[in-house]
Amino acid sequence: MIQSIGYAALSPQSPLAPLRFERRELQPNDVVLEILFCGVCHSDLHVARSEWGPSRYPCVPGHEIVGRVTGVGSAVTKFRAGEMAAVGCMVDSCRSCPSCREGEEQFCDQGAVMTYGGPEKHTGGITYGGYSNNIVVDEAYTLKVPAGMDPAATAPLLCAGITTYSPLRHWKVGPGQVVGVFGLGGLGHMALKLAHAMGAHVVLFTTSPDKEADARRLGADDVVLSRDKAAMKAWRNRLDFIIDTVSAPHDINAALNLLKRDGTLCQVGLPPAPLPVNVFALTGRRRRLAGSFIGGIAETQEMLEFCAQHGIVSDIELIPIQEINAAYERLAKGEVKYRFVIDMASLATNADA
Amino acid sequence: MIQSIGYAALSPQSPLAPLRFERRELQPNDVVLEILFCGVCHSDLHVARSEWGPSRYPCVPGHEIVGRVTGVGSAVTKFRAGEMAAVGCMVDSCRSCPSCREGEEQFCDQGAVMTYGGPEKHTGGITYGGYSNNIVVDEAYTLKVPAGMDPAATAPLLCAGITTYSPLRHWKVGPGQVVGVFGLGGLGHMALKLAHAMGAHVVLFTTSPDKEADARRLGADDVVLSRDKAAMKAWRNRLDFIIDTVSAPHDINAALNLLKRDGTLCQVGLPPAPLPVNVFALTGRRRRLAGSFIGGIAETQEMLEFCAQHGIVSDIELIPIQEINAAYERLAKGEVKYRFVIDMASLATNADA
Numbered sequence: 001m002i003q004s005i006g007y008a009a010l011s012p013q014s015p016l017a018p019l020r021f022e023r024r025e026l027q028p029n030d031v032v033l034e035i036l037f038c039g040v041c042h043s044d045l046h047v048a049r050s051e052w053g054p055s056r057y058p059c060v061p062g063h064e065i066v067g068r069v070t071g072v073g074s075a076v077t078k079f080r081a082g083e084m085a086a087v088g089c090m091v092d093s094c095r096s097c098p099s100c101r102e103g104e105e106q107f108c109d110q111g112a113v114m115t116y117g118g119p120e121k122h123t124g125g126i127t128y129g130g131y132s133n134n135i136v137v138d139e140a141y142t143l144k145v146p147a148g149m150d151p152a153a154t155a156p157l158l159c160a161g162i163t164t165y166s167p168l169r170h171w172k173v174g175p176g177q178v179v180g181v182f183g184l185g186g187l188g189h190m191a192l193k194l195a196h197a198m199g200a201h202v203v204l205f206t207t208s209p210d211k212e213a214d215a216r217r218l219g220a221d222d223v224v225l226s227r228d229k230a231a232m233k234a235w236r237n238r239l240d241f242i243i244d245t246v247s248a249p250h251d252i253n254a255a256l257n258l259l260k261r262d263g264t265l266c267q268v269g270l271p272p273a274p275l276p277v278n279v280f281a282l283t284g285r286r287r288r289l290a291g292s293f294i295g296g297i298a299e300t301q302e303m304l305e306f307c308a309q310h311g312i313v314s315d316i317e318l319i320p321i322q323e324i325n326a327a328y329e330r331l332a333k334g335e336v337k338y339r340f341v342i343d344m345a346s347l348a349t350n351a352d353a
Numbered sequence: 354m355i356q357s358i359g360y361a362a363l364s365p366q367s368p369l370a371p372l373r374f375e376r377r378e379l380q381p382n383d384v385v386l387e388i389l390f391c392g393v394c395h396s397d398l399h400v401a402r403s404e405w406g407p408s409r410y411p412c413v414p415g416h417e418i419v420g421r422v423t424g425v426g427s428a429v430t431k432f433r434a435g436e437m438a439a440v441g442c443m444v445d446s447c448r449s450c451p452s453c454r455e456g457e458e459q460f461c462d463q464g465a466v467m468t469y470g471g472p473e474k475h476t477g478g479i480t481y482g483g484y485s486n487n488i489v490v491d492e493a494y495t496l497k498v499p500a501g502m503d504p505a506a507t508a509p510l511l512c513a514g515i516t517t518y519s520p521l522r523h524w525k526v527g528p529g530q531v532v533g534v535f536g537l538g539g540l541g542h543m544a545l546k547l548a549h550a551m552g553a554h555v556v557l558f559t560t561s562p563d564k565e566a567d568a569r570r571l572g573a574d575d576v577v578l579s580r581d582k583a584a585m586k587a588w589r590n591r592l593d594f595i596i597d598t599v600s601a602p603h604d605i606n607a608a609l610n611l612l613k614r615d616g617t618l619c620q621v622g623l624p625p626a627p628l629p630v631n632v633f634a635l636t637g638r639r640r641r642l643a644g645s646f647i648g649g650i651a652e653t654q655e656m657l658e659f660c661a662q663h664g665i666v667s668d669i670e671l672i673p674i675q676e677i678n679a680a681y682e683r684l685a686k687g688e689v690k691y692r693f694v695i696d697m698a699s700l701a702t703n704a705d706a
Binding site for chain 1: 451452457460462523590614617620622623624627628629630631632634635636638639640641642643644645646
């Protein structure tokens with residue numbers, strides 16, 4: 001077995017703390033990465049605290065992973081030791097259902113194996129994520145990092161990037177379209193950058209007046225305060241597509257009413273409580289409320305290439321792993337611009353704490 | 354002015370009663386119909402009683418109209434006196450906005466003029482519907498009734514027919530697809546017939562065990578009791594499309610979970626209260642919740658031709674207009690198989706009562 005050290009929650013109430021654990025031996029198709037950077041996603045906090053239903057412990061979070069290949073299995077063809085590589089939200093899936101065959105592994109009929117807290121079929125245990133010094137992953141679920149990308153700022157692309165890129169592509173966002181982004185956090189700031197790079201006219205809807213300058217810098221052409229009823233009315237029936245990154249309770253009907261006929265609002269935030277949807281807001285313009293969930297492996301690679309081509313990375317705040325619990329508190333309050341990334345060198349030099 | 358007699362509500366509380374009123378003089382593009390039959394839609398009841406917000410009175414309901422042309426304006430080219438014709442939910446729209454230009458007049462930016470309770474620009478008053486002996490309508494908003502169709506059983510196609518036909522066509526329902534229909538009432542029974550005629554495998558979801566035989570006769574290949582959790586679970590992730598005709602509060606998330614990846618649930622029933630939507634039911638398979646509202650004029654004509662070609666009409670119960678208030682009570686309880694149609698001959702022979 002491969003020895004690992006990372007930060008883990010041992011229960012919903014316990015703060016993250018150092019933990020030594022084991023990963024599976026390298027299988028023929030596996031690569032092992034030395035993790036250099038790992039982004040901190042809001043999901044990490046939800047799962048570490050069992051906020052989306054009971055989690056399995058110990059929980060080593062982290063699914064925005066960039067590292068260096070330090071070893072490859074006998075059958076690996078895509079990677080060589082020394083190369084940069086990345087791992088996102090999934091590390092396996094059934095590979096035979098229609099979704100897997102169509103490159104939509106995130107919707108695998110058997111359930112994709114999540115990077116942490118999923119079933120680890122080789123060990124019989126669970127998967128452990130990227131708040132750790134290393135990880136062992138099948139090469140088919142490992143991404144290449146295009147040359148020249150900043151590895152720390154690339155890490156959040158593996159979840160925040162693909163989660164926003166996938167629906168923007170799926171609903172064919174491009175020039176001539178008006179696209180709304182609700183919420184300016186980790187997902188929202190990526191949605192602004194990506195929709196702008198795809199050529200759309202991008203409108204940020206936010207409850208925070210102080211976010212306007214930042215929004216424009218990140219790619220917004222217009223900024224609308226979603227609590228300003230007159231401003232919201234002025235945007236009615238004008239948007240082709242909305243990507244809604246807000247997971248707090250919010251007025252989804254006010255957002256739906258901004259869509260043109262046949263427009264789609266795609267929810268990528270995950271509100272824990274049901275959203276009350278006024279059916280007349282849908283029928284009145286044949287609008288759609290949809291949801292999207294990360295993206296497939298090939299699409300994640302495509303997203304990384306797109307970002308490399310357009311000079312897009314995440315805006316990050318680099319932290320040592322010892323600050324992860326304080327970072328969670330700030331994350332819960334929305335106080336990060338716009339993604340914490342753990343510098344895993346901090347773990348190596350503090351291997352016992 | 355053209356003299357009319359019909360049945361009207363004078364207030365939200367008053368039963369429908371005979372009323373003499375006037376319609377506009379025939380304009381160059383108008384046709385005047387002697388109304389032979391008018392279907393009774395659940396909307397009629399909602400609007401007569403101001404259940405969807407305050408209505409304008411007197412309210413002469415009725416938007417499932419089949420009649421005979423008795424006169425045409427000087428510029429009319431599509432109709433001649435003596436021909437059968439039909440009028441649905443709209444009698445006008447702006448004709449210049451994108452939706453009007455694209456044949457989606459029901460989504461007119463100015464608001465389509467509804468057949469009753471809408472603004473009557475010629476008289477400055479409001480429009481009066483089909484519970485009446487005649488109606489004056491611009492030929493552009495008047496439909497042709499294909500030869501050989503039973504006029505009484507054709508009337509409900511003008512709302513119940515097009516309301517279900519339009520989304521089935523918009524979402525390209527056809528052979529090889531599995532389509533769910535929720536609810537077996539006026540809309541549901543048309544959805545079964547139409548989806549079956551389009552070649553889909555059709556599954557009815559109902560709360561009523563006693564509707565199975567009827568559902569199969571109407572076109573259902575399978576019938577599922579929506580309160581049977583095991584049966585619902587067996588249908589998870591199996592439907593390409595759902596048309597939901599239920600306007601009572603119901604578990605929309607249980608329905609969404611039946612959809613395959615990228616499937617759409619289209620609501621055509623109009624629940625007065627918001628539906629609580631679990632976002633995970635959308636994100637888990639990139640599903641869509643949509644709404645649709647009647648259909649355009651050209652599409653309504655296409656629907657009538659489709660029905661003529663496939664021998665489809667509504668299952669109706671013919672009533673004299675004097676029974677309309679009793680029919681409303683039965684309608685509110687869902688006790689009609691599957692549409693009341695008023696035989697307007699009853700009005701002509703009872704012109705003062």
